Amino acid sequence: MTSICMYFEVHQPVRLNRFSVFNIGNDADASPNYFNNKLNHEIFEKVAKKCYLPTNNLLLNLINEFDGKFRISFSLTGTFVEYCERFMPSVIDSFKKLFATGAVDMIEETYFHSLSGLYDDLDEFEEQVMMHRQMIKRLFNYEPKVFRNTEAIYDNRIANKIGQMGYKGIITEGTEKILGWRSPNYLYRPINSDIKVLLRNYPLSDDIGFRFSSRHWPGFPLTADKYARWMSRCEGDLINLFIDYETFGEHQWTETGIFDFLSHLPNEALKHEQLDFVTVSEAVDRYQPVGEIDVPWAISWADADRDVSTWLGNDMQFACFNELKDIGKKLKKRGDEELLHVWRRLQTSDHLYYVSTKGLEDGDVHAYFSHYDGPYDGFINYMNVLQDLKQKIS
């Protein structure tokens, strides 16, 4: 038996207001007004209508239709849930309905979808994981068993910490960098912890996430029966398909046929006797690790490099990252709850993603996701905000 483990990352970034050098230190006493609520609201509503609501609805019907044999997992970031509760509570309700079927699992992560796993010590990381745990407990009365860090960022240190915090499994990218010749379709064990590692099958995941509507791809057009056939030929215990949830209806528009694909997938997969679906918790319960992985330097699922250079790849990104960490040290001594929350929202990894200069000349995916006119504008705006926050606490 080979189990299909489908998991969706659901996240919305905290976009910033335009903030010029002339705004720095202007109203030192007032609460900061860094976040572009109007834009965040607009984009959230748009994506909710195109993706979250219709996809949740489709998944609910599929789970009911297949009597729980179709099983999936979600990771909802704290920033995403804040938007839901603020702008469109019906979205959270629809996730609750999905969870109530018993065929849906929830995954832990840092509340702010941050890079705190890369800080010098892991206190802030642990606090953000605990915040996420409380949020999931509050919404679903459930404690996740499996953890996935921001964009699957992973190294030995993070794995060890998550093991210590009591989780049974952790998710990362199934890259050759750590696997060599070995298959991602099994569980592995970190060299320094007893936790089980789930590895994303990136060719199959990206067939849906990136290549689905690409006419230059030999696999085009991708149909559910073709895809199920590919999976049926896979060796191993597990096929981990980890996909951005916005793939459905947002990155891949309805017109591409992505919803038709999804709606036929359970039926086509279950036609193959050797395939079934599991949630992430079931995957770690059912299967045993077949080997060890050693990841001394951080990997992720981002870009072709599968490392952290997407967020920490140029001097501008390092400057912001260091500034952010310094501000945190000062803030924690002060104990100002409001500013602490502001600082944490500024830790959302997207702020640094926008400053990436990778593949700039090709105008690749980074530009698609950014509301700035390029990484340099992204840097200026973010750095100006950080300078203002720094002045507020000095």
Added chain:
Amino acid sequence: MKVAMIGWEYPPFKAGGLGTHCYGLTRSLADKNVKVDFYMPKTKHSAGGSGKRNLVIKEVGETEIFPYDRPEDKELAGQFFESVYRYNDLVVERVKGNYDLIHCHDWLTMKAGAALKEKLGIPLVLSVHSTEYDRSGWICPNDWFINIEREGMEKADRVIAVSHFTKGVIVDKYGINPDKISVVHNAVYPIGEGEKQEIVLFLGRLTIQKGAEFFLRAAKKVLEYEPDSRFVVAGTGDMLPRLIDQAVDMGISSKVIFTGLLTEEEVKHIYRISNVYVMPSVSEPFGITALEAVSAGTPTIASKTAGFSEAFQNCLRVDFWDTDEMANKIISLLRYDPLHKTLATEGKRELDLFTWDRVAEKTIDVYNRVM
């Protein structure tokens, strides 16, 4: 392949991007085994030999007109139009030989190009480096130029525009079929880096088109926050007296240096020592100066409508009228070293895509389409 190319200026003597382009293009074409006879007016400064086997510089007659001159310039009054016609007639007379095509540049040579096409019965390629709309800063463009430009564009078998921005102008304002227009962005011979000083640089003709007045307004704002910064306005033009007055009125004249016309070596030097280059053009088909600045390791803030900013990723973009944002970006470059360093490094890397070799390759593609 043998090309009769008709230009107006050629280094060492040049007034703008047209001359720079012709120099880089003809030399790279010659290296790619395209034979080029480059026809240009005789000037006080002799063009000399090309030093390339496939490239011959041919000077025809004398003229005092340059591509950026305006008929209202006093010294030329009365003889401006006559000079243009005289030069074009002379070119038509002098161009003889077995050519596969004619390639001419901008309005000054269009009449000759069109006449030669008929006379020799060979295809005509026209490069548009700027239009009358750009040169006038979109204020009262002169119909006399526009008509010459339109006629040339219509008669050309293919038009090369230096940017998509300019292609858009050619389509919208001159009614030319977009399928006939190829975009070939400009290139640069890198200048090399120098010891940087806290200098914010404007360099260009001081005409309405280049927007130096917006540079001064931004400078005023920057100086309120970064009083130690210095500003250089390099170049000359009809706006110079007004710009000096403007700097005095704003009380920043001690912080702004007007250099007047610079020699080629001085231009390179000022690029090398400047910390920030600003190109606030009201209308800029391409803006080779921005590439030159980048090649000297100087991060560049360019007008959003400039052809340069559509083609080049590692730069900062502003609306030319948004002097607050211009100041925001100048100050950011002065304050945030990582921004400056990344722009300088990534910018120089991107320059590998902007070589005259590539321009020549793309131009040869255009030649092949008309032959």
